[in-house]
Amino acid sequence: MTPPRHNLRVDGSRLWATIHETAAFGGTPAGGINRLTLSREDGAVRDWFRDACLAAGLEVGTDALGTQFALRPGRDGARPPIAFGSHLDTQPTGGRFDGVLGVLAGLEVMRSLNDAGIETEAPLLLVNWTNEEGSRFAPAMMASAAHAGEFTTADILSRRDAAGISVAEALAEIGYAGEEPVGARAIGAFVELHIEQGPILEAEALTIGVVEGGQGIAWFDGTLTGFESHAGTTPMNRRRDALLGLAELALAAERIALAHAPSAVITIGEAVIAAPSRNVVPGTVRFTIDLRDPQAATLDAAEAELRAALGEIAGRRRLEAELTRIWRKAPVPFDPRLVDAVETAAGALGHPHRRIISGAGHDACNLAGIAPAAMIFVPCRDGISHNETESATPEDCTAGADVLLHTVLALANG
Ligand code: GLV
Numbered sequence: 001m002t003p004p005r006h007n008l009r010v011d012g013s014r015l016w017a018t019i020h021e022t023a024a025f026g027g028t029p030a031g032g033i034n035r036l037t038l039s040r041e042d043g044a045v046r047d048w049f050r051d052a053c054l055a056a057g058l059e060v061g062t063d064a065l066g067t068q069f070a071l072r073p074g075r076d077g078a079r080p081p082i083a084f085g086s087h088l089d090t091q092p093t094g095g096r097f098d099g100v101l102g103v104l105a106g107l108e109v110m111r112s113l114n115d116a117g118i119e120t121e122a123p124l125l126l127v128n129w130t131n132e133e134g135s136r137f138a139p140a141m142m143a144s145a146a147h148a149g150e151f152t153t154a155d156i157l158s159r160r161d162a163a164g165i166s167v168a169e170a171l172a173e174i175g176y177a178g179e180e181p182v183g184a185r186a187i188g189a190f191v192e193l194h195i196e197q198g199p200i201l202e203a204e205a206l207t208i209g210v211v212e213g214g215q216g217i218a219w220f221d222g223t224l225t226g227f228e229s230h231a232g233t234t235p236m237n238r239r240r241d242a243l244l245g246l247a248e249l250a251l252a253a254e255r256i257a258l259a260h261a262p263s264a265v266i267t268i269g270e271a272v273i274a275a276p277s278r279n280v281v282p283g284t285v286r287f288t289i290d291l292r293d294p295q296a297a298t299l300d301a302a303e304a305e306l307r308a309a310l311g312e313i314a315g316r317r318r319l320e321a322e323l324t325r326i327w328r329k330a331p332v333p334f335d336p337r338l339v340d341a342v343e344t345a346a347g348a349l350g351h352p353h354r355r356i357i358s359g360a361g362h363d364a365c366n367l368a369g370i371a372p373a374a375m376i377f378v379p380c381r382d383g384i385s386h387n388e389t390e391s392a393t394p395e396d397c398t399a400g401a402d403v404l405l406h407t408v409l410a411l412a413n414g
Pocket residue numbers: 132133134140359360361362
């Protein structure tokens with residue numbers, strides 16, 4: 001591998017300007033972003049991104065799931081491109097950095113190479129993956145998973161949001177149903193820069209996380225059904241209150257996660273009373289469960305414990321319970337050679353770093369199934385993410401983009 005060109009750096013102030021310019025698409029009064037995948041705001045930021053890539057001389061394409069690709073040719077067109085990027089969609093109460101940083105730092109890498117007149121051996125490919133967040137359409141990271149062959153395109157196109165709109169309809173609505181077949185592009189390696197979304201780097205005063213892998217994720221849809229009845233006349237001991245069943249389940253889930261501490265985390269992020277009314281005992285509640293752990297065995301054990309708890313609660317409270325696992329992503333180890341390349345770049349640039357496991361899901365975890373993949377983390381304030389107050393410093397974003405630049409150069413010229 002060629003040693004890093006220590007003198008080359010990204011333009012940190014240009015990167016910072018693009019982060020704040022694009023934050024206007026779906027910007028919220030609290031300073032965050034609400035840019036759900038395939039929304040009008042997502043369409044607008046995609047248009048901005050396409051135009052910026054074209055202005056940087058990149059060859060732009062879109063696949064049938066709306067994923068945007070921007071290619072910078074290399075000297076050896078026969079080599080599969082070294083790919084990098086992330087996602088431009090956000091949570092409904094998202095911040096300015098989750099996903100956005102990885103895409104815009106990738107754009108900054110392309111711009112910096114152009115400015116320096118540097119050609120690479122392998123082509124470079126910048127990617128904006130559709131629906132990383134999984135908030136509007138499940139599962140998360142669906143386009144990269146389809147690219148890696150985990151789902152068919154037809155399956156993903158037929159997924160619907162809470163309003164009944166399909167992925168196919170949403171893509172057509174914003175003009176991003178592309179021509180390229182999903183997965184058609186060869187990818188030689190994939191590197192993703194992202195904020196850590198957790199507290200470790202900040203607590204240890206480190207600039208770079210060298211990500212060794214991503215933890216496992218299991219998503220569930222659940223329903224508890226009891227009986228709707230009069231809030232004023234139904235004695236407490238005759239009720240079949242679905243919400244109370246869910247309340248017990250939520251506390252059981254916390255106990256189960258704590259029993260597998262510190263690794264396992266369990267979240268009930270959506271909970272809806274089917275026909276809510278102040279003076280009706282809740283008859284049906286629908287809920288989601290997000291369960292994560294770095295070990296597949298713990299993921300499975302915690303799932304079994306959740307199911308047992310749900311069965312016990314439902315039986316005792318005379319409720320009917322349903323729990324469907326709609327997604328399982330096994331823990332993913334990243335490619336040791338690529339992880340080393342990230343570490344080498346961080347070291348050569350003089351940035352304090354450590355190895356780390358990702359608690360969040362990332363498109364890189366899907367790409368790892370078909371190509372060597374790795375990630376670079378930078379700290380975020382108080383470890384907060386999936387929140388409008390999410391924040392990262394310009395210095396750390398620049399450092400992450402520099403590590404991305406030198407990792408990509410080493411891979412493309414190695
Ligand atoms: C998406 O951001 C996830 O990690 O769940």
